[in-house]
Amino acid sequence: MRVLLTAINAKYIHSNLAVYSLRAYAAPYRDRIETAEFTINQQQDYILQRIYEKKPDILAFSCYIWNVETVLSLARDIALVLPETKIWLGGPEVSYNGEELLKTYPEITGIMRGEGEKSFLSLLEYYLENKGEPEEIGGILFRKKDGSIGQGRPEWPALLPLDEIPFPYQDTEDFAHRIIYYESSRGCPFACSYCLSSLDRSVRLRSIPLVLKELQFFLDHKVPQVKFVDRTFNCSHSHAMAVWSYIREHDNGVTNFHFEIEGDLLREDELELLGQMRPGLVQLEIGVQSVNPRTLAAVNRKADFEKIARACRKLKAAGRQHLHLDLIAGLPWEDFDSFRESFRQVYALGPHELQLGFLKVLKGSGIEREADSLEMVRRHRPPYEVLYTGWMSFADLLRLKGVEEMLEVYYNSGQFSVTVAALEKQFANPFDLYDGLAEACREKGAFDVSLSRMQRLNMLRDFIRKEEKLPAAVGDQLLLQDWYLRENAKTRPEWAPDLTAWKSVIAGFYRSQDRRNRYLPDYGQYDWKQVMHMTHLEPFLDGDGAPQAWFLFDYRHRDPITGNARMSRIEENPA
Template structure:
């Protein structure tokens, strides 16, 4: 007997921790895993599942893959009407009966936490298979045996052979330390993000989220966690992304983990945590300040700075305290910070959202994620959507279309701003240019809003652009709106470009290259002798150094800048830069 656990991930680099946990807990050699992505053709996934010839098919369902999975399920059901199909995951747990009515080829849904449930189902089908092989009783019928035993399983909703839908209660929570470690064969996860879980549930009750629905927060044994962290460190895993919803909600737990990874740092592995910044205590902050640059990165959900909105979504967040802590962490310059906002929340119109945007943007995080409300099944927000006048898309990810406070036209406007933030802020390719451009506007929101309108007016949104083209577009925008400062912005754009890019050919927007040949030759000849500016380049000759660096003259500042690409900032990958003093052969 073969049981296939199939996961359709958002990207190739993702892995599905859930299916690996189910397989590990079941301990059944008959269980196989198939991982796919939503970027694959559905037919390719369908063919692969069919060729594997599973006896039981189980699929993991989320907002990003449900449409994919439903279509695949309907087709595989035609090809294999004899094969039981089970679904699990948050996207089918809260309306399991409706899922079975919509998908008549599906046998059942595993609701919520699935390890114990999946193990029981595996045992039922294995016993059935063994019975059939031994032909213990010629009068035995599969349907009677399986259905009768499924009636004793909690945490499922299933369909009997008579097409009756039986809805069993949710299963009591399990001890998280009972879940086996799934990465023993780490070689199977090469080029994948490693997801790791040390807690389930959340102490907060945000109305748009499902993590706190069951109110049952629990943690993995800390000694077990340390052992598993050491495994990642020993294998020099590039990144471990903690999926704990609020990692620092239990201070002794977070402190123990941060101490361990700091004391056992291998100089390579990065750890990602989702935290509530305003509950960080002094001990946690001091630990963060001691971290190697790049050892940890923090994702901090702000969502809104409108007090009425924060109260309405049942969120506990002191933005003034968040701001102080975010800036304190930034002052040390060793931790990447990612801040989130959500558009479409109650009591948040465009004016209010613009204020929230400017508040968060002023903190200058490495990433500012502008998302849109998703009305998740089972959430408080779904239950009260009529009260808020929320209308959302009928299909996953159930994104908001409009509310009492924000129109669809407003949503489209914010979508344009979101794209501009992704291109010109989150890419970290225009950092200095955008800081300079901000000086021309009353608010950052207005700046990105006008830039988004420029893109729309010129049809740029419908075109895929090379990186250098984004610089040219921005320079054209500046020519149109800030003509008197074109030369300044050309130089700042050029600086930003070479800060990240050791380009073989000069981009058009940068204009003429002003470093004369004899100046560059003299500089690198002297560097070969003295290594004044490139002390780490002792083993390289002048020609090699020239290829590994870039020398640029900025006319307005009358300054030569050397970009060193072998020494980059571990947080943002910017090249080390230094001013080259006069008297070293330059004009």
């Protein structure tokens, strides 16, 4: 019999740890198990064709909020073209409503609930070895021969010690252009009611010798990024210190590591260690969610924002990590003004990325059970995003959607950092900057079309001129800096000064060996014309067209955190 473990990921660069872990744990049948990964952006006809060509006897899907509707649609079609195939589902999106799904979709053979390694292995023993009966398998629901729904052992399989799960990537070589997911722990010590991790508060750690051995595998293969899926990586101080110390000591200059951590758990020795790392080696994601104490209490989230803020300031001052902070809109007791204040305080910490997310009332979560009492109304379909609450109207949330879009475009992208840094200071609350940009986009119908980087630049320029928060000439200079910080653009904005009159001055700067040695010492192997092509020299002119300053953009040397080119102010007249 042929077994196919199938993942439908959100993006091509993502990989699915679940299917690899299931295959690794089912080691006795590894030769009969294939994996297939697709994305939600691919046509269902294409996915159906590829699955049909493999003709699996057992087909298992990994189900999440982003792919479950695609999976259920495919299941119906697969049952028509491969009627003998057994279709099994697993994952968080089917673990809490399995009986309902089996009643609604007769094409589905069964559902694995919760952790799937033991259940999957037992299913293979049943199908491939005729060993036991489905009723004896823990953690499953299944369709009986008469069409009724049966259940495996009432108790789910005992939670596995993580060291018993083999390393899932041992036979994998294709790491190019992919994010690799890795877990060194399961469970979470906290009980945030909006999160499914709160249902498993027992934290299990993979042993440090095993973790370090597996990290070395990634380092040896120069995997671009390893993303730890641990829900709170630093809940164990000794575990975090051991992993971070190893990463620092064995840095290969290529691989970076992403961790979700609890900011108020960071200790001084951890901050000191993180401050010794190569810039960009580690990315840290901290979920703040809200600074409203009543909101945090309502969702059982214990967090000390002052400690989080203190840790973030130290991380920013050290400048070694990409810092990603999260906020959630739509939480109980958080109205529009309260969220605006949460935004202000978190934005002030200066993260490299601030994610404005919207509450998802997940099946099986504590907040789902409390939704009625909390006056929460959510979408009926995945991802079950909240539509309104007793504190936040649908109109409020739509307005925040606009803020989210502007935050992504003008802040998180890093493409307008110089202009935004100057502009945000002109607002009492930086939230109002992004709210104003969203309103300007709505007025122009810009949310209805896909804009190029040039169009976004021009949108920001129009906003600056309309709001008059900065002198127009200053705004233009800042925008030009942003334009060239990101790339050596060959197309200039139509409003940018014509450099024709300055061509001889610019060429003279590059002809000077002395100036090239002083400002661009790493370009010694190139002649002046090549260096001029590889870098950019921009004059910033006053109202009379005379240069106020010259800036040199060096694209061979980029900030390892932001990706921006190195920019130098030329302190002499290039002529």
